[in-house]
Amino acid sequence: MRTIFRDDHLLFRDQVQRFINERILPHYAAWEAAGVTPRALWREAGAQGLLNSALPAPYGADGDFGHAVVVIEELARANCLGIGFSIHSDMVAPYLLNLGSTVQKDRWLAKMAAGELIGAIAMTEPGAGSDLKAIRTRAVRDGEHYVLSGQKTFITNGVNAGLVIVVASTEPELGARGLSLFCVEEGLPGFSKGPALRKIGQHAQDTCELFFDEVRLPVDCLLGEANAGFEYLGRELARERLAIALRAAASAEGMLEQTKAYTRERKVFGKRVIDHQSNRFTLADAQARLHMLRVFLDDCVRQLMAGTLDPVVAAMAKLNASEMQGQILDDLLQLYGGYGYSSEYGIGRAWADARALRIFGGTSEIMREIIGRAL
């Protein structure tokens, strides 16, 4: 029994499940083939309160982080890791809410909640991923403007994004302490996007490269203070990492349920797959590990809602959950035999989609660095 949810969260979960069953699952394969989810889906999700769920009205659906958890978990449990709602709602929107001026919030957040404007965040560059000090994208002050030049890569929601929070260097000699955040709108002269990148999984996700060629940004596009970007990223990453951990856990739980059903149906050597002891032990191990993970993550959610989640604990959550998801999905796939490697049951897609969770939001090695530094 989970104790972190109230009745309104449980009702919301029913609504989110219905939305996924009716509006996402019937079309998901087509979106995978297209490499992008349609913008119309975002507007439908916005109308149902699935975007910016944790933000106060009119900037969001007036819920709390428990509502955000419901959306994150249900999408992952339904094997829809390619839907980019979480970056939009649990990362970009909170940056604007916590750091933005009233003018910035009024301009973008209500539209984001309605799904009329899709958000992305651009840190990674071809030469700078784990090491943000190496960021080369520059923003140079020129009177009442900043002039932004550089390139970003692997940007989730990139193709659809109408608003991108871009991390750029404003004082290169200060390294990571000279980074700032900018709100960059689609359509500005000099801002262009590449096509959706070809990836090994999460095919419905429109991850792409972004290019900035002397984009002139009015100074009011600066988010928060100049040169405080690194500190802001540090503050906000705990929530992003917990969100990734929650996705990882729910994806593995969803696939475990599906695999229990499959192994009860399929017979080998005259017995159901689950009746062979080694297979039952595989399922038992997965169940036991996921139960332990769930208790830990619920505690992290509780701490995040109380404002006490330590970034080191959030790194532990992401490391444990994404590594466990990868190992468990690999074991579960094996129980399907050849069908695991086909696209028939979704386990193969889950396995490939999951691989990214050990990489984005900080790799497992970076999580170990964060935990190791605090030893």
Ligand SMILES: Cc1cc2nc3c(=O)[nH]c(=O)nc-3n(C[C@H](O)[C@H](O)[C@H](O)COP(=O)(O)OP(=O)(O)OC[C@H]3O[C@@H](n4cnc5c(N)ncnc54)[C@H](O)[C@@H]3O)c2cc1C
């Ligand atoms: C599907 C997907 C979506 C993404 N979405 C976004 C997004 O929306 N926005 C965004 O900004 N980025 C995004 N990323 C980028 C992601 O955050 C980076 O790929 C990640 O941070 C790693 O950076 P890198 O790829 O440059 O690898 P590198 O930093 O080049 O790392 C290479 C290897 O070195 C290891 N390594 C690095 N530092 C250390 C160290 N100190 N000790 C030991 N090992 C180390 C890494 O763990 C890795 O194994 C996304 C990536 C993917 C795959």
